[in-house]
């Protein structure tokens with residue numbers, strides 16, 4: 001691509017694929033939720049694509065990739081644009097390919113669903129529930145986020161307490177992705193191989209189709225319990241998450257100061273108390289009540305889905321995961337967050353110790369999940385941003401207390417901790433030899449792009 005690229009001519013070559021060339025709409029589709037981070041906001045807010053293509057079929061998507069290949073144009077795949085790290089922001093301009101037109105649910109079978117990459121997760125869940133199934137996990141953005149975007153950009157979500165992270169064996173059964181060549185080819189990645197495309201931010205293939213594990217659906221009760229101290233709330237969260245017999249698919253602990261930013265809950269939960277959010281199966285409700293009482297909490301809300309709708313309330317998961325952060329950001333854009341791994345989820349005292357060391361500008365929020373069969377906790381604190389130096393000091397305090405930091409303030413795929421090896425870049429070389437997909441998002445790619453794919457893969461063994 002050069003400054004003189006004739007985008008009118010590119011748009012004509014893309015026909016019959018629908019294109020969007022109105023500048024204001026192209027700019028809108030060049031953004032995601034990177035503004036959660038003031039650091040990314042400063043770095044990315046002026047990065048825009050040049051043209052948007054909206055293919056409706058994999059043949060149309062292949063045509064978009066062939067046109068881009070012929071003209072050496074950068075390509076950024078885009079689903080719902082709900083990623084948090086500027087994953088879908090074009091750093092070097094070029095063509096944005098929005099997949100939401102490729103949204104067919106292809107097959108629902110015993111324990112799996114096969115869908116096109118642009119299907120919205122809420123639509124997939126609706127279709128599954130009608131057949132007695134549900135997604136093993138999904139993010140709280142399910143109404144606008146696509147399954148392709150979740151597989152390419154996400155990691156875990158509601159359901160991960162029962163079924164682990166997306167990358168755990170059996171969750172991502174297979175995917176198909178197109179290469180960026182003169183004649184794009186569709187490759188099938190199964191099981192462990194699919195993990196090389198998972199969370200690679202669309203830089204090593206354009207996903208066309210995904211096959212995912214599903215689980216039998218249950219009657220979920222949205223529950224909220226409140227506690228006098230955050231320590232008790234966290235400890236109850238861990239106890240609840242650990243009671244596999246109750247079978248919760250979501251358990252989140254949110255400290256009272258954050259809950260003050262949830263106006264929609266005002267008449268439904270006690271004020272100024274620390275909040276435990278849970279999705280409890282109907283058959284586990286009695287045990288849930290017993291556990292909350294034993295942990296010193298009180299249940300303020302327990303609603304079936306029809307009751308929740310009648311009460312005019314959002315899903316309880318809209319107060320969990322990164323929606324917790326969003327509720328605060330809606331009121332005050334000086335908030336941000338970080339992604340922290342707790343070393344020993346069972347140790348509520350250690351969580352209280354790091355909280356005390358952090359200071360008034362860090363407010364606590366934890367999510368519980370099950371990884372490799374073990375209950376773990378992720379800390380997604382609200383941080384009142386002052387300077388990058390202070391943010392990095394907070395990271396260091398966490399590290400000094402044995403926590404891991406998966407930085408949410410970087411637009412490099414290697415930065416968040418999930419892509420620490422070279423295998424995804426070997427696949428990039430195979431699938432995108434010219435390096436046109438999402439350029440600028442891999443720190444390591446420029447160092448290895450001159451090697452052939454097997455040489456890149458061998459770097460892992462060195």
Ligand SMILES: Cc1cc2nc3c(=O)[nH]c(=O)nc-3n(C[C@H](O)[C@H](O)[C@H](O)COP(=O)(O)OP(=O)(O)OC[C@H]3O[C@@H](n4cnc5c(N)ncnc54)[C@H](O)[C@@H]3O)c2cc1C
Pocket residue numbers: 032033076077078079080081082083084087088099117118138139140141144145146147148149150151152153154155156157158200201202203205206207208321322323326438
């Ligand atoms: C309020 C909020 C809550 C969230 N909660 C969670 C959560 O619980 N768990 C979680 O994991 N994430 C979460 N996220 C992040 C994000 O919403 C999810 O990862 C979501 O699934 C992304 O889907 P999307 O369609 O919006 O993807 P996009 O943002 O459009 O894209 C994400 C990445 O995938 C690439 N991509 C998209 N489609 C394709 C394709 N067909 N082929 C190849 N690459 C592709 C893009 O280039 C980009 O790099 C949250 C974000 C917000 C704002």
